[in-house]
Amino acid sequence: xxxxxxxxxxxxxxxxxxxxxxxxxxxxxxxxxxxxxxxxxxxxxxxxxxxxxxxxxxxxxxxxxxxxxxxxxxxxxxxxxxxxxxxxxxxxxxxxxxxxxxxxxxxxxxxxxxxx
Amino acid sequence: xxxxxxxxxxxxxxxxxxxxxxxxxxxxxxxxxxxxxxxxxxxxxxxxxxxxxxxxxxxxxxxxxxxxxxxxxxxxxxxxxxxxxxxxxxxxxxxxxxxxxxxxxxxxxxxxxxxxxxx
Numbered sequence: 001x002x003x004x005x006x007x008x009x010x011x012x013x014x015x016x017x018x019x020x021x022x023x024x025x026x027x028x029x030x031x032x033x034x035x036x037x038x039x040x041x042x043x044x045x046x047x048x049x050x051x052x053x054x055x056x057x058x059x060x061x062x063x064x065x066x067x068x069x070x071x072x073x074x075x076x077x078x079x080x081x082x083x084x085x086x087x088x089x090x091x092x093x094x095x096x097x098x099x100x101x102x103x104x105x106x107x108x109x110x111x112x113x114x115x116x
Numbered sequence: 117x118x119x120x121x122x123x124x125x126x127x128x129x130x131x132x133x134x135x136x137x138x139x140x141x142x143x144x145x146x147x148x149x150x151x152x153x154x155x156x157x158x159x160x161x162x163x164x165x166x167x168x169x170x171x172x173x174x175x176x177x178x179x180x181x182x183x184x185x186x187x188x189x190x191x192x193x194x195x196x197x198x199x200x201x202x203x204x205x206x207x208x209x210x211x212x213x214x215x216x217x218x219x220x221x222x223x224x225x226x227x228x229x230x231x232x233x234x235x
Contacts, residue, residue, distance in 0.1 A: 031220065031221060033221055033222060033223075035223075035225075041227060041228075042120075042207055042225035042226055042227050042228050043161075043207070043209075043223070043225045044225070045222050045223065045224065048220065048221075048222055055220070056220075056222065089159060091161060093161075093221065093223075095220075095221040105221040105223065106163075107153075107160070107161035107163075109159065109160045110159055110160065110161070112159070
């Protein structure tokens with residue numbers, strides 16, 4: 001059973017370009033969460049999606065950032081017109097429908113975005 | 117106010133000794149979950165241990181145990197018999213009930229503690 005797959009692992013973009021980060025959840029998981037980790041900091045929640053729905057985007061910057069989780073295919077985190085401050089590690093986690101007893105969300109290995 | 121506080125930016129421990137990494141949390145929910153993750157230099161997030169707020173016993177997973185003191189809102193990680201491979205960043209995280217009282221997997225993380233194990 002493959003884990004959460006993120007690609008690319010490393011991404012370099014010039015200022016003003018677009019970055020597209022992909023996340024394929026674990027088999028059978030229909031919930032995806034994106035987190036951002038700035039250098040020397042903990043992970044910060046960005047967005048929670050179920051198939052074709054954004055459930056909670058309270059951590060998403062208001063501009064340039066968007067996320068989707070289509071019926072078919074991976075979840076995509078898109079950053080338009082990247083700036084140097086977007087340089088960070090972006091992690092995706094997936095879970096099945098959560099109950100209070102569920103004990104973990106499964107993380108991908110992250111995408112390290114560098115804006116030059 | 118910080119929801120998850122890890123007051124130790126860095127900790128050092130001698131190989132084979134035990135070490136405690138501190139974590140305090142703040143929530144008004146009665147039902148919540150506490151997690152510890154390990155992040156080695158390679159960058160991935162490795163789940164270590166989970167404690168539910170209604171669990172009566174402290175969680176244990178191999179060399180990892182969680183010292184859960186609900187009244188003090190602390191959830192310290194204890195690593196016994198430290199190994200060189202334990203050197204990493206360690207994050208404490210909390211899951212609370214989401215909108216409408218439905219729990220889902222959104223986690224709030226602390227700032228992390230860098231653990232260095234000396235031979």
